[in-house]
Amino acid sequence: MKNTFWISVISLTYIIHQICGFARFDRYSVIKAIPKRLGDIDHLTQIKHRFLNDVDFWSESNRIEDAILFDVSPRLKKNLIHYLDKNRINYTILTDNLEQWVEKERLYATESMKNEINLDSIDYERYYPFEKYVDILKYLHSKHSAATYKTIGSTIEGRMIPAMVINNDRDVKKNAVVFECGIHAREWISHASCLWFIKELLSGDGKKLLDKYEFHFIPILNPDGYVYTFTHNRMWRKNRRRNYFGLSVACDGVDLNRNFDINFCRDLAARSMCSQAYCGSYAFSEKETQSMRDYVLELNKTAKIDAYFALHSFTQLWMYPYGFTSYEPRSIGQYRKLSKLAVEAIRNTHGKTYRWGSIFETMRYLVSGASLDWIESQNLADFSFAIELRDTGEYGFLLPANQIRPTSEEVWSAIEVVLLNI
Numbered sequence: 410m411k412n413t414f415w416i417s418v419i420s421l422t423y424i425i426h427q428i429c430g431f432a433r434f435d436r437y438s439v440i441k442a443i444p445k446r447l448g449d450i451d452h453l454t455q456i457k458h459r460f461l462n463d464v465d466f467w468s469e470s471n472r473i474e475d476a477i478l479f480d481v482s483p484r485l486k487k488n489l490i491h492y493l494d495k496n497r498i499n500y501t502i503l504t505d506n507l508e509q510w511v512e513k514e515r516l517y518a519t520e521s522m523k524n525e526i527n528l529d530s531i532d533y534e535r536y537y538p539f540e541k542y543v544d545i546l547k548y549l550h551s552k553h554s555a556a557t558y559k560t561i562g563s564t565i566e567g568r569m570i571p572a573m574v575i576n577n578d579r580d581v582k583k584n585a586v587v588f589e590c591g592i593h594a595r596e597w598i599s600h601a602s603c604l605w606f607i608k609e610l611l612s613g614d615g616k617k618l619l620d621k622y623e624f625h626f627i628p629i630l631n632p633d634g635y636v637y638t639f640t641h642n643r644m645w646r647k648n649r650r651r652n653y654f655g656l657s658v659a660c661d662g663v664d665l666n667r668n669f670d671i672n673f674c675r676d677l678a679a680r681s682m683c684s685q686a687y688c689g690s691y692a693f694s695e696k697e698t699q700s701m702r703d704y705v706l707e708l709n710k711t712a713k714i715d716a717y718f719a720l721h722s723f724t725q726l727w728m729y730p731y732g733f734t735s736y737e738p739r740s741i742g743q744y745r746k747l748s749k750l751a752v753e754a755i756r757n758t759h760g761k762t763y764r765w766g767s768i769f770e771t772m773r774y775l776v777s778g779a780s781l782d783w784i785e786s787q788n789l790a791d792f793s794f795a796i797e798l799r800d801t802g803e804y805g806f807l808l809p810a811n812q813i814r815p816t817s818e819e820v821w822s823a824i825e826v827v828l829l830n831i
């Protein structure tokens with residue numbers, strides 16, 4: 410009975426979202442907590458798991474002294490603040506009206522969808538809507554003989570998942586490098602950095618790397634979710650799967666980075682359809698993860714994959730497997746060496762600090778079903794890295810477009826160093 414009631418409330422919330430168009434965050438607060446002891450982390454985890462409909466955690470870290478951002482609905486705020494105070498958790502309120510932040514993004518999104526792009530002089534320091542992104546990729550394909558645009562599958566809403574292969578000499582057998590971007594819809598800097606890397610390779614500067622590797626970019630692995638961040642909800646993370654609880658519509662979406670077949674759904678919190686990390690009904694249940702899996706398996710038949718990079722935001726982390734266990738990956742010595750080189754290159758570019766280590770070490774959090782762990786466990790690439798891009802909680806997912814250039818530059822310099830040292 411209780412369940413039915415909650416599902417009805419959730420369905421109603423869903424319908425309101427649909428009627429009103431763009432999701433609003435009036436009087437939602439954004440809170441930045443800095444846990445000082447293990448007990449603080451336990452309290453924050455409780456909040457995260459108990460109030461799925463009123464609290465959205467923006468970062469996944471469970472480490473002492475790491476900033477943890479989350480937003481909270483106005484109806485829960487008073488009780489939540491009381492709880493934080495009672496348990497003496499260190500926190501600051503960044504805004505009492507998230508809507509003001511999101512409104513800026515909405516204006517940006519509306520403008521981006523209206524404006525025509527000048528393809529002869531592409532501005533790479535902008536966040537583009539999905540269709541324009543695809544136009545840019547197709548244009549680059551038409552302009553550069555090294556670039557091949559293709560699609561790797563489709564989504565539940567019928568969009569094609571774009572890919573770009575870059576190879577300056579197809580007669581020479583080369584090892585492959587794969588980039589997985591935009592698996593999480595709201596992490597716009599991931600999509601933008603991926604496009605920046607494509608531009609770098611196609612400019613004369615990429616020759617050294619192109620002589621050594623064939624590059625495979627999946628710049629927008631979650632097209633439906635990405636479109637939804639432009640049209641309905643800037644804070645959307647998952648794909649757009651409609652989930653049903655019996656005959657009722659429950660919360661939408663599956664977290665694609667919990668849907669790979671590695672220790673699938675062992676994290677209890679990922680089993681709730683309303684969780685931002687909902688794992689889906691079974692491993693590889695989603696068309697996006699199936700497409701990524703099939704693409705990598707197929708590529709692996711014809712080429713050795715030296716490296717797989719997954720781009721996320723935010724918190725500035727350079728990570729390697731595993732996330733589902735504290736066990737170390739096969740080539741741990743090499744992983745450490747390459748990661749040190751990477752963060753050093755990042756620091757030398759614009760002075761930013763990225764922490765490095767395994768996903769488990771850096772986040773102190775067990776993650777099931779992540780792409781990186783699946784790649785490593787299946788031995789599909791020599792090295793796989795997940796990079797949490799800028800920033801450390803000033804803007805979070807709403808990173809201004811003027812940070813696309815420095816973010817992409819620093820991470821590209823790290824990727825170059827890693828690829829030239831493998």
Ligand SMILES: [Zn+2]
Nearest residue numbers: 593596721722
């Ligand atoms: Zn992510």
